[in-house]
Amino acid sequence: MKNFELRRDRYEVFRQFDNPLLNISLTLELPDFRPFCKQRGLPPFHFFLYCVLSAIETVDNFMYRVHEDQVIKIDDFIGSFTVINEDNNLNFARFTRSTDLREFIARSVRAGQEAKASRALINTNADLTPRQARDNIYITCMPWFEMRAIEHPIFCHRSTDIPSLAWGKFSAPAGDTMTMPFSVQAHHGFVDGYHVHVLAQAIASRVAAVMAADAGA
Template sequence: MQLIDRRRDRFEMFDRMDSPALNLTFNLDLPDFRPWCKAQGLAPFHVLLCAVLRATLAVENFRYRILDGEVLRIDRLMPSFTVINQHNDLNFAQFEWSDDLREFVARGLAARAAASAMVELNLAYQAMTPRQARDQVFITCIPWLDFTSIQHPTATLGAPDIPSIAWGKFRDAPNGRLQLPFSVQAHHGFVDGFHIHQLAQHIAAELTAFMQA
């Protein structure tokens, strides 16, 4: 674990704090991939979800978690995201990863349909072991709002080791671009503002690669 060994002093400093969470909300600038999604018959949210999760694996600092006081590095992700049901109540959707974009989107759509049809809270995540739970990034989308900040919930204030990511309403931008409010919460012992900048760059690159494939 070369990275965590190099950052050990930073990690120990932030991990001693009551809340070691780093929170940033910013305008994410992306190529406008919506026309491409329409032409391909793909749901834009799920295409962006795939790009975001691929990007979190591409930026090494987002791969680290804490379990039983020890730092571990993940090598896979279990996609999960929030949905609303017929009563406009929150629920959770989960599905197995696929490297194929179309299969990824299909699995995400099926998971959304299943979770949206539930009245009760989907408790499938409770079947995950603590180690399996570390293979997540918490994703939520608030497409109705052009928000400027958000407070992500954490099960334990002092352990925000699973990153939380949220985005909001798309806005048209000049020159074939779009912008959206984007929020990232991560453990500051692993992630600095620069790494969130890298995450944003990787998301844009993933979307560009999809459209050029």
């Protein structure tokens, strides 16, 4: 929490806002991981999800939450994401993350399949305490279009402390790099535009590192 104390005064200002949320949409540039995934039989979405979630852990600002009116720093978070079920309706997948790439992907794929098969809306927080529910990152992917911006549904702006990340359609293959529309929503008391930049860099670095480590294994 040492790093948070350096910005507590910023948090105290923004926490008084009716809407303290920062929303930034950008074009994310990173190594093209699709050939890598194809060669290894890995689903690109779940590979990228692994890289995103492990990158978030390296940026303290995305790990702060508010619990019982106190700022805390979480140590880990739940793997979760949105899916479209067989009725073409929204549903939610949840799973326990693994640091092992292939185990993570296996769990993520299985959770996605269960959510797709469920007609009932899955409440991924139903069995969690209020404190456990803070251990989350909201993830959604809309691969059908080049997303320009997104506004997430908010129950209460002032109490929203969990970051929401979204991305859209991948760019067409064009060499060693790829782009995608990427959006970050977070509490401005914790996150500035600079930290979104740092996260974008961390995601690209993580993709490169995972690919390099697997190729050398």
